[in-house]
Amino acid sequence: MPLFRLTRRPVGLAAASLALTLFSAAPAVSVAPPLSAPHVLAHLDLAAGQMPENIVLEPDGSADVTFIxxxxxxxxxxxxxxxxxATLPAPAVPATPLVGFAAVTGIAxxxxxxxxxxxxxxxxxxxGVWxxxxGGVPERIAALPANGLPNGLTLDRQRGNLYVADSLLGTVWRISLHDGTRxxxxxGTELKPNGFIGANGIRKHHGAIWVTNTDNGTILRIPICPDGSAAPIETRATGLAGIDDFGFTGESDDLxxxxxxxxxVVHLPQGGTPTVVxxxxxxxxxxxxxxxxxxxxxxxxAAFTTMQDPNLLLARYNA
Structure with a gap:
């Protein structure tokens, strides 16, 4: 979830009344290595609330997204x-912390x-997690605290668990796919918000759960112990102001x-420094x-602060 606050308005108005605008006026930089050939695959409908928050890919290359x-x-x-x-059921009176509206966020x-x-x-x-x-209809499989803000979501296929980054409670929740246990x-303080949004993007990678903290501009790594518990949190990157979600480029820790x-979008090579791409x-x-x-x-x-052209962009990664 990005750095924005919305008032409770109908989706048809793009859910927009910004109490905080954090869009920075950084110098324009065109595509840079290791990326090339960027193009917008789909221009989405802001007025219809098509503000894509998270993404997961299908085997045929199509993208499943959440419209927050x-x-x-x-x-x-x-x-x-x-x-x-699918459209998830609307609450009678939405009261989501920080944002105020019912929000569909992470996807796996x-x-x-x-x-x-x-x-x-x-x-x-x-x-909670739905x-x-x-071909089916959405159903909730695990409840999460109503006073939290479940955001990023990742799947550990080997252990049969989902991991949820809670941006408000500073917690990574583990959900068992076997019985829904939470x-x-x-x-830890590394996951907590520092003014607005804490733990945000999340990925399972090489025996660890990786999490961003938006307020702190950090990427964190939490190894999964042999018994399934969490090892101490490691800070892997800093200085990434306004970071949301991320993706690894392959088997290494490049992301x-x-x-x-x-x-x-920045490229962060394993052990290196980030560059804008x-x-x-x-x-x-x-x-x-x-x-x-x-x-x-x-x-x-998602065009939360630009209010122009929510979209899905594709680019070529040149390893």
């Missing part, structure tokens, strides 16, 4: 066509095509991260998440 304020899960094909897969995909999403409503009956099976898997407030000049409009498949990079932009 429309309460929708959608699929964008490689032809740019968008299909709404199992090998059988089942999709999992986080839903934050500020109500006990709806807040499941959408192919565990506060990792906590691409969306800096929502700076309107940039995409900006608004390339089509970004408040980027929220990144996914990588082979030599193709997908970036969602």
């Amino acid at each position: 304020s429309a309460r929708q899960i959608a699929r964008i094909g490689l032809d740019g066509h968008t299909t709404v897969l 995909r199992a090998d059988d095509g089942t999709l999992y999403v986080n839903y934050a409503t500020g109500t006990d009956d709806l807040t 499941r959408l099976t192919p 565990t506060a898997w990792a906590t 691409l991260a969306a800096l929502n407030s700076a309107n940039e 995409l900006t608004g000049q390339d089509g970004l409009s408040n980027p929220t998440s990144v996914a990588v498949c082979g030599d193709t990079v997908y970036v969602t932009s």
